[in-house]
Amino acid sequence: AQKVTQAQTEISVVEKEDVTLDCVYETRDTTYYLFWYKQPPSGELVFLIRRNSFDEQNEISGRYSWNFQKSTSSFNFTITASQVVDSAVYFCALSEVNTGFQKLVFGTGTRLLVSP
Amino acid sequence: GAVVSQHPSWVICKSGTSVKIECRSLDFQATTMFWYRQFPKQSLMLMATSNEGSKATYEQGVEKDKFLINHASLTLSTLTVTSAHPEDSSFYICSVCREGSYNEQFFGPGTRLTVL
Numbered sequence: 001a002q003k004v005t006q007a008q009t010e011i012s013v014v015e016k017e018d019v020t021l022d023c024v025y026e027t028r029d030t031t032y033y034l035f036w037y038k039q040p041p042s043g044e045l046v047f048l049i050r051r052n053s054f055d056e057q058n059e060i061s062g063r064y065s066w067n068f069q070k071s072t073s074s075f076n077f078t079i080t081a082s083q084v085v086d087s088a089v090y091f092c093a094l095s096e097v098n099t100g101f102q103k104l105v106f107g108t109g110t111r112l113l114v115s116p
Numbered sequence: 117g118a119v120v121s122q123h124p125s126w127v128i129c130k131s132g133t134s135v136k137i138e139c140r141s142l143d144f145q146a147t148t149m150f151w152y153r154q155f156p157k158q159s160l161m162l163m164a165t166s167n168e169g170s171k172a173t174y175e176q177g178v179e180k181d182k183f184l185i186n187h188a189s190l191t192l193s194t195l196t197v198t199s200a201h202p203e204d205s206s207f208y209i210c211s212v213c214r215e216g217s218y219n220e221q222f223f224g225p226g227t228r229l230t231v232l
Binding site for chain 2: 033037042043044045047050052091095100101102103104105106107108109111
């Protein structure tokens with residue numbers, strides 16, 4: 001069965017620190033997508049990245065970077081030089097080909113608190 | 117601009133009343149929409165898949181008679197919480213599926229329901 005684990009429930013850092021949010025997933029499919037979403041206090045989910053299972057290249061977007069390793073079934077997210085505006089709950093999610101990629105399974109989320 | 121809207125954004129009601137939440141796709145027609153529920157400090161849990169022109173598909177443990185879903189058009193799905201009770205208080209989020217190679221989901225801003 002598909003499952004997404006975010007072992008870190010809450011992380012507190014001081015502004016300008018780097019922080020890595022961990023995500024480990026389980027799936028029997030060889031074809032799947034992984035996602036990261038940000039949920040600020042307003043509640044609206046903000047899409048950050050989508051990665052398919054055949055693309056293990058790491059990605060960098062500004063201060064954000066993602067490390068996808070199939071060997072360890074992990075898709076970790078790093079924020080470099082964190083800012084107060086990064087404070088939010090971050091969710092990792094998985095969709096599989098056997099559901100037509102229609103069902104998103106979310107991890108339990110990691111609450112990131114960035115203090116000035 | 118926003119791809120998905122939800123109305124209302126928040127609602128407070130008395131126990132025993134029914135509440136209707138609308139989810140509208142603003143950018144494209146969607147045969148498939150999803151309804152999620154998120155309890156405070158918890159993850160998003162898929163409640164049901166809303167299919168235009170047919171009955172919704174409910175996830176295990178979700179009472180279909182309590183959470184009525186109507187997908188009357190290609191741009192509108194409604195979730196009605198019938199005879200609401202305090203334990204139904206939650207954040208309800210819809211998403212709209214754009215069919216394609218990976219069936220991308222676009223999330224609405226959510227509706228916060230408080231049942232007194």
